[in-house]
Amino acid sequence: MTITKNETADTITVMLSGRLDKLSSPELDAVMKEEVAKNKNIVFDLKDLTYISSAGLRVMLATEKGAKENDKKTTVINVNPDVMDIFNVTGFTYMLDIQK
Amino acid sequence: MKKNIRTFSSKIFVAIIVFIVVIIGAVFAMFYFSILKTEGEVTTVLKNMKSEINNISSGSLSDNYDEMMNYIVDGQTSAIEYAMERHRSDLNYLANVIEDAYKIDAKAVYPVGLPDIKKEGKVSAQLFYENGVNINNSEIQDEINTLSVIQREIVYSVNESIGRPRCYLETESGFAFIADKTPSDKYDEDGNLKPIEFRTTDWYKNAIEADEMYVSDIIEDRLTGKKTIVLSEPFFDKTGKKRGVVCFDLYIDGITDSSLAIKNSNIYDIIIIDRNNNIVVNTSEYANTDEVEFPKIAMELVKEAREKGKGIKDFKTIRNEFVVYYNKLNIDGWMLFVALKYSAIKKNVDDANYVLDAINNDVYQRIKDYSNDAMHIIIFISLILLLLSFLLTKFIANMLMVPLNEFTKSISNVDASDLKPVEVVDSSAELYTLSTTYNGMIEKMKDYVDNIEEITAEKESMKTELKVAKKIQQDMLPKEFKKISNRKDIDIYGINIPEIEVGGDFYNYILVGNKLILIIADVSGSGVPAGLFMAKTNSLLNNAISWTTNPRTIVSYVNHALNNNNTENYFVTIALYTIDLKTRHVISVNAGHEDPIIVKNDGEVQVYREKRAAFIGVTENLKFDENEFDLEEGDTLFLYTDGVIEGINKNEELYGGKRLIDVIEKNSNKALPELAKAIKTDIDEFTKGMEQYDDITMLALRINKRDSNYRQELVNQYETTFVGSYDMIEDIGEFLNDKLLDAYNGNDEKFKKYMNKFEVCIEEIVVNIIDYAYKNGEEKIVKVTLEVDKNDDKVTVSFIDNGKEFDPTLADEPNILKDVKARKLGGLGIYITRKFMDLMNYEYINGQNVLTILKYL
Numbered sequence: 001m002t003i004t005k006n007e008t009a010d011t012i013t014v015m016l017s018g019r020l021d022k023l024s025s026p027e028l029d030a031v032m033k034e035e036v037a038k039n040k041n042i043v044f045d046l047k048d049l050t051y052i053s054s055a056g057l058r059v060m061l062a063t064e065k066g067a068k069e070n071d072k073k074t075t076v077i078n079v080n081p082d083v084m085d086i087f088n089v090t091g092f093t094y095m096l097d098i099q100k
Numbered sequence: 101m102k103k104n105i106r107t108f109s110s111k112i113f114v115a116i117i118v119f120i121v122v123i124i125g126a127v128f129a130m131f132y133f134s135i136l137k138t139e140g141e142v143t144t145v146l147k148n149m150k151s152e153i154n155n156i157s158s159g160s161l162s163d164n165y166d167e168m169m170n171y172i173v174d175g176q177t178s179a180i181e182y183a184m185e186r187h188r189s190d191l192n193y194l195a196n197v198i199e200d201a202y203k204i205d206a207k208a209v210y211p212v213g214l215p216d217i218k219k220e221g222k223v224s225a226q227l228f229y230e231n232g233v234n235i236n237n238s239e240i241q242d243e244i245n246t247l248s249v250i251q252r253e254i255v256y257s258v259n260e261s262i263g264r265p266r267c268y269l270e271t272e273s274g275f276a277f278i279a280d281k282t283p284s285d286k287y288d289e290d291g292n293l294k295p296i297e298f299r300t301t302d303w304y305k306n307a308i309e310a311d312e313m314y315v316s317d318i319i320e321d322r323l324t325g326k327k328t329i330v331l332s333e334p335f336f337d338k339t340g341k342k343r344g345v346v347c348f349d350l351y352i353d354g355i356t357d358s359s360l361a362i363k364n365s366n367i368y369d370i371i372i373i374d375r376n377n378n379i380v381v382n383t384s385e386y387a388n389t390d391e392v393e394f395p396k397i398a399m400e401l402v403k404e405a406r407e408k409g410k411g412i413k414d415f416k417t418i419r420n421e422f423v424v425y426y427n428k429l430n431i432d433g434w435m436l437f438v439a440l441k442y443s444a445i446k447k448n449v450d451d452a453n454y455v456l457d458a459i460n461n462d463v464y465q466r467i468k469d470y471s472n473d474a475m476h477i478i479i480f481i482s483l484i485l486l487l488l489s490f491l492l493t494k495f496i497a498n499m500l501m502v503p504l505n506e507f508t509k510s511i512s513n514v515d516a517s518d519l520k521p522v523e524v525v526d527s528s529a530e531l532y533t534l535s536t537t538y539n540g541m542i543e544k545m546k547d548y549v550d551n552i553e554e555i556t557a558e559k560e561s562m563k564t565e566l567k568v569a570k571k572i573q574q575d576m577l578p579k580e581f582k583k584i585s586n587r588k589d590i591d592i593y594g595i596n597i598p599e600i601e602v603g604g605d606f607y608n609y610i611l612v613g614n615k616l617i618l619i620i621a622d623v624s625g626s627g628v629p630a631g632l633f634m635a636k637t638n639s640l641l642n643n644a645i646s647w648t649t650n651p652r653t654i655v656s657y658v659n660h661a662l663n664n665n666n667t668e669n670y671f672v673t674i675a676l677y678t679i680d681l682k683t684r685h686v687i688s689v690n691a692g693h694e695d696p697i698i699v700k701n702d703g704e705v706q707v708y709r710e711k712r713a714a715f716i717g718v719t720e721n722l723k724f725d726e727n728e729f730d731l732e733e734g735d736t737l738f739l740y741t742d743g744v745i746e747g748i749n750k751n752e753e754l755y756g757g758k759r760l761i762d763v764i765e766k767n768s769n770k771a772l773p774e775l776a777k778a779i780k781t782d783i784d785e786f787t788k789g790m791e792q793y794d795d796i797t798m799l800a801l802r803i804n805k806r807d808s809n810y811r812q813e814l815v816n817q818y819e820t821t822f823v824g825s826y827d828m829i830e831d832i833g834e835f836l837n838d839k840l841l842d843a844y845n846g847n848d849e850k851f852k853k854y855m856n857k858f859e860v861c862i863e864e865i866v867v868n869i870i871d872y873a874y875k876n877g878e879e880k881i882v883k884v885t886l887e888v889d890k891n892d893d894k895v896t897v898s899f900i901d902n903g904k905e906f907d908p909t910l911a912d913e914p915n916i917l918k919d920v921k922a923r924k925l926g927g928l929g930i931y932i933t934r935k936f937m938d939l940m941n942y943e944y945i946n947g948q949n950v951l952t953i954l955k956y957l
Contacts, residue, residue, distance in 0.1 A: 021826075021829065021863055022826045022829065022863060022867050023826050023827070023829075050856075051856065051859065051860070052860075053860050053863045053864060053867075053929070053932075054860075054863075054864055054867075054928040054929040054932060055863075055867070057928060058928070082856035085856070085857065085936075086860065086932065089931075089932060089935040089936065090928055090931070090932060
């Protein structure tokens, strides 16, 4: 998995590509902890993310929680259908602000 | 309207007139006939009396005298026999009490003692014994003690009866108790007890020998000189041995006081003799003179009387002529004679003749005159009454009808669209009440018209709410039979038809891993309350099933939970079946519910008799036995509630289990929805014309036979073992992809769209194994078996590891609707797997964790 960041004055966009699984999620977790600390809105761009498991969901949930404590928004964009399946069955569609 | 009123008023008039005329007529007729009757009776009586008198004077006795004499004979007989019977029954009672005392071997605290002069004047029980009897002998002492328990009874029997001065209790052993008022006469001048011999007396010997009650000859009472008889009866101990006699002294005048009262009658005398022809009673004025000593001069009469028992005989003495009526008394040879004096009758006849002549000449004529006068007066009064009542009737009818007509006129103007009160025109109380009642009614009618629309609206809304409640309730029952039937190995179908909008029956089925749980239940009662209780029960069941599939645990938990706050005491009959779909082994618990019906694959229908507990919800102390049985391919398990078999037809016959089995037998080869429909149709036909009586609920499960064109060669099996860490996840994914390609001959069309789901599930399962089953540093080995069944495109993957026992399916289901902040991290993996796969099942076999997932492509 590769992680690409794009930071503006009030938003950090995190682009993920490849597989977000048990092996790769600790890396993202570390990155996101830093980003959340910057106290900005966060956008996950999942255009090239082909796979996500519960380990990945956990990181996204932790991010959302962290941002919310700072009164910042977390938005998810460009979700691929397989990943959307997971969001749907786990109820993440209710928790994350997913833009179509 | 007016015409009717007139008719009514004239009806009253006619009715009253007719009524009065009838009464006057009746009174008149009554008087007239009673006068005629009196005249006739007086004439007849006079004639009869005359002829009777003539008859008597011509020498034979009239019927009137005969009647009187018979009356006297019967009256005397029953008075004497009754007096005697009273003594007999008292004596018999004492004999029984004595025998009871022997029977229970009673012992008195204070035995009867020797005569005590201090008790003179009061009745007391006193001990006696014959010469030569040693009362200090222990056996005699025992008997004295035993018999002493009735000392109160013998004292009482003397105290409470007039004409009975003494009661004796005399034993074969030689001692006796005597109850009387005079202890002093038992001692001689020197103060020694007088000698006594009772076992030789005739009343003692006769009673002992005859074994029955005995009446003695007449004796003279030694204290009072009165004529006395002794009544005696033997008694026995518990072995039947005769032990003695109990007896009463009885004064003759006490028994015959009714006869003695007749003394010195001018008309008749009474004579009673005993079995030895001794005089008991003689009321004749010459009783004490020798010349008329009755039995002596009347031996022939006495002889005939003793032979015939009852009869009449003429009898002549120097002084008089008699007609003697005699009767045998029920006392040991006693005879009663009533002798009518002929001279007395003759004198009466002469007197009567004189009076009758006077009546004939004078009184009879006077009665005739009086009756004529009375008749005239009655006719005159009747005419006046008739005239008065005519006038009165006309007056009353007018008084009633005029104001009523006016009232009717005023209320005839009122109609439904214009409800107004009437004015009260008449001041009489009845009409005033009528007017105000009428006005009150008009007011209520107005209110009613106003309210009726509101009520109708409320009713409508209630109906709608009931419909919604029905919908909500029906939604609780699972309906997506197809979804489970996708499995192809089973079919399932359920139906619930509530009696009214909402009901207390329900069914449910839940698939947990490889286990299918079927539930059928019936809440007591029906309607909304039962429906609410059903909803509570259903959610408790769902709750329990989320952590166990064990029928006993589930039902126990629900029973426990229902018992809390079940103040209305609703109860539930429930049957719960957990079916292992792999082995088709069934474990069930039945709490007061109908036994299930099993349709075997050869069409045979059988009722499976289950061990049953009582219904749940009202007591904690229930033991739920588990039933276990196996189903085979093609078998159908049919569950139902009592509403199915308790329908009633017009002849009040019950639908019954037999009919249900018949209809199932006939339709056993049909698909489940058609089978249920056939049953429902059969019930409907049976109960035609009757209302549905209870909720009707059925739930059926069929284990499908394998397709006949199922081919084993279309099943591919693979197996590989992976060693390492999280990196094995991708390897297993590749293994799965490769083998599926192999099984489907290089064509990924069938499974491609599921690959991402498979990958996610593989990751979640393997992560669980590595993180929880294996310890840190332990070598992680996961064996993966894959079965691809192309008959129905079923993919089964098993993950087998040697780690410690760990069941991931027991993990709490995360609440996916929880707010982000409240939501825990974790618990999601197994949840995702369950959602993505058609089945997830965990088993611990031979020290290995085996987690199996299954997906129909």
